[in-house]
Amino acid sequence: MLNYELQTINYEYRMMKPFYYLSDFPERRNVGKNFVAECPKCGKKHLSISRETGLYHCFYAGCDFHGRLKDFWEERRDTVRSDAGHPYSAGASPAAKRSFGKGEPGGMASASVGGGNAAFEVSMIPEDYKRLSPEIISKIKPLTDEPETSDPEQLAARRYLADMGISLKTAVDARIGCLMHRCFGGKDGKSGKGEKDEKDEKNAVGMMYHCIAYVNYINGQPVNVKYRSCDVSASGYTKCWSQESPTTPCPPYNIDCINPLRIAEENVPRLIVTEGERDVLTLHEAGYPYVISVPNGAASDLSKGFEAFRPWLDRVRELVICGDCDLPGRTLVKHLADYFGTRCLFTVLPGGCKDISDVLVMYGAGVVREIIDSACPHHTSDIITVSERADEIMNVLSGNYDHGYDVGYGPLTDHVFHPTDQGGLIIATGKPNSGKTDFLNDLTCRLMAKTGRYVCYLSFEVPDKNKHMANLIRLMLGKVNTAAYTREQLQPIVSFLDGHMAHLDLHEVSPTPANIIERAERVKRAVPLKYLIIDPYLFMEVETGRYNTETQAIKAMLTQMQAWGRTNGIWVIIVAHPRSLKKLNGKNELEEIDMYTISGSANWANLADFIFSISRIEQPDRSYTRLDMLKVRDQDLCRTGSVLFVRQPCGRYDERESEEQIMTEMQGKVLDKDRLPWVGLTTP
Known part of the structure; x- marks a missing residue:
């Protein structure tokens, strides 16, 4: 009797200890990153102790003995890991630490993580979940593996689990319970709250069913339970449920x-x-x-x-x-x-x-x-993985890939500009009045007539769309004056252009990149668009401000346009003006245009797939246009370089090999010019 009383006193003394040291558990067992020891409260060897944080918790049902070892109290609170379940973590704000334990029950102070003022937020921790009441627990029968049981709840649960392919051992290990309980079916079994269903009055009050109970545990303690009916009905098993959760x-x-x-x-x-x-x-x-x-x-x-x-x-x-x-x-x-x-x-x-x-x-x-x-x-x-592209890689190695196409000028131009149907970003630049728009009209007409590509124009420089389209028809014909042509003769070219080009007119909306792409998308859904011409960039609206400089805005615009072009196999050509050019060492000549003289940002040079400049040379003994290809990203098909062109009165450009050739042509030598119509017509 005395020994029993002493044991009781020792046990109560242990229970009265305000804190514990690791040395209080000398018979602890090392299990990976945790210790397992005997619990001072219940006497069961279910006490887990974290070797990293000093947190301990007894997982024996009904015990709930937990805390932190005194050995770890010396650590600074602001270095305690957030996984310790404590607000004094490295990521917690000072205001959140001050508010801990105030306001809401369980140490919650306006805990609405994910929104609102972070100064008044404290996240929930596992210890905030309250245990199920003893009354609820007492109603739930733990599922057993007794072979001779005649309990109807046990038998109903076993039958259901067997039909679902779940073994009795798996269910017992998961601590599944069984009981008779009131559940609410709702429509299709989706209502678990017992709302009134006018079509089925039974759902309003619920019915008693044989149920299995999914008891959920946190830190070894039952914190909520969901009941699922397991009675057999005409269509299989019933699908009614309810749940109880104090938190x-x-x-x-x-x-x-x-x-x-x-x-x-x-x-x-x-x-x-x-x-x-x-x-x-x-x-x-x-x-x-x-x-x-x-x-x-x-x-x-x-x-x-x-x-x-x-x-x-x-x-x-x-x-x-x-x-x-x-x-x-x-x-x-x-x-x-x-x-x-x-x-x-x-x-x-x-x-x-x-x-x-x-x-x-x-x-x-x-x-x-x-x-x-x-x-x-x-x-x-x-x-992108190699295995995903294995066939395409083999095709490239065998020479079976897009080798691009001639744009229609000849071999000199093809050497510097030989596009594929991959799509991307092309920048055209040049001094004011150097003929950028004029050259692009000729280039795009050739793309339509000689390669069949579809072109969409957003031309701020040409407000009169009728004159622009008429100019393209003259280019197609190779004629300056079309007055001698009848409507019947011109109609085939008008029809051809109608099937190969469109204009965008953004008078009712701001010309932002998003608005331009949205309208180009409409064109793309109707026709096989291959080129989008934006002439010039100067009229586009990009978002700048205190936190978005012009350089950043241009980069965002170019990235957006290039990504859209590559995704859809469309070349986006943007005409961009140069910045104010410097004079060369006291001379009247201006510095040459290159990739980095484009106004606004070096990202023009960084992001473009092609960059070319157009220059107009006017001298007494020579007059020509020069295209300088300043950048070619993929140099498998073409290279950087220059090409000289002479312009016909109708607006067509013919490539020439050298200045000497141009000089002899100006002195009367007859050289080849592209004079025939590009669409099959009979010239009157």
Whole structure:
């Protein structure tokens, strides 16, 4: 009797200790990054102690003995890790630390993480979840594996689990319960709150069903329970449910499986996230230990449901998102992907299977494992692997790829400008009145007539669209005066241009990059657009301001245009003027134009795929236009260099080999000129 009393006194003394040291647990067992020791409160060897943080917690049901070892109290509070479940973490604001323990119960002070004023926010921690009441726990019968049981709740639960492909051992290990309970079916079993359904009065008050109970634990303590009916109906099993949770939001089901105090690994290599509790059992049946389901199915608010467990989830290397195939399930998968980011892998279910539990019933655990083990990231065009492009690479090595096309001037021009149908960004520059727009008219007419490409103009320099189109018809004909042509003779060219070009007129909207692309998209949807001409950039509106300089705005615009062009196989040609050119050492001559003399930003040079300048040379013994190709990004088909052109009165440009050739031509030598119509007509 005396020994018993002494033991009682010693036990009570231990319970009265205000704090504990690691030395108070000399018989601790080393388990990975944690210790396991005997609990001073319940006497069971279920006390887990973190070697890193000094946090301890007893996982024996009903004990809930927890705290921090005095050995770790000497650490500065602002260096305590956030995964310790404490607001005094390195990432917490001073105001949040001051507000801890004030206001809301459980140490919450306006805890609305993700929005509002961060100075008054404190995230939930696992310890904020209250235990289920003893009254609730007492109603739930733990599922047993007794072979001779005659209990109707046990038998109903076993029958349901067997039909779902879940073994009794898996269910018992998951601490599934069973009972008779009132559940609410709602329409299609989707209402668990007992709202009144005028079509079915029974749903308004609920009915008593045989149920299985998914009891959820945090730190080994039951914190919420969801009841699922398991009675057989004419269409299978009933789909009614209800739940009890003293704390909101509900935590993810089985979240305790990644509790840092319960796992030996430093990090969880792979966690599977499902939509429902039954899916968790399915994956346990297939042999996966780390599985959770979202708190409230497809309707879950992830930021709230996962808030208290972010430090736990941060220890997970990969997350396999194993969602349902219906529309709510696919929506949840998208939200999970946005929430967890690049760590996510995704599953593909066989046809006819709504979820992974259907796979278990129809095909067995082997196929479930095959699906989970083959989970992979969503395909994205941002990441290109060699295997994805193996055939295309072999074609390039064999010489089978887009070798580009002649633009219609001749071999000299083809040597410096030989585009493909890849699309991208072309910059045309030159001094004012150097003939940039005039040359582009000729170039685009040749592209339409000789290569069949479709061109869209956004020409601020040519406000009269009728005159512009008429000028293009003269270029097609090679004539200055078209007065002698009848309407019938001109109609074929008008029809040809109607099938190969369009104009944009942005009088009603601002000429921002987004508005230009939006209208070019309309053209692209109707015709096979290959060239978009913006002449000039000066009239475009880009967003500048205190935090966005002209250089940054030009870079954003060029990047947007280039990306759109490459995505759609369209060349965007932008005419850009040079900055104010400097005089050369006291001479009247101005510096030469190059890639970096374009006004506004060096990004013109950095981002363009082609850059060429147009210069007009007017001298007594020679008169010509020079194209200087200043940049060629892909030099497989052409190179930088210069080409000389003479201009015909109709506006066509003919390439020439040298200044000497141009000089002899001006003295009367007859050289070849491109005079024939580009569309089949009979000249009167």
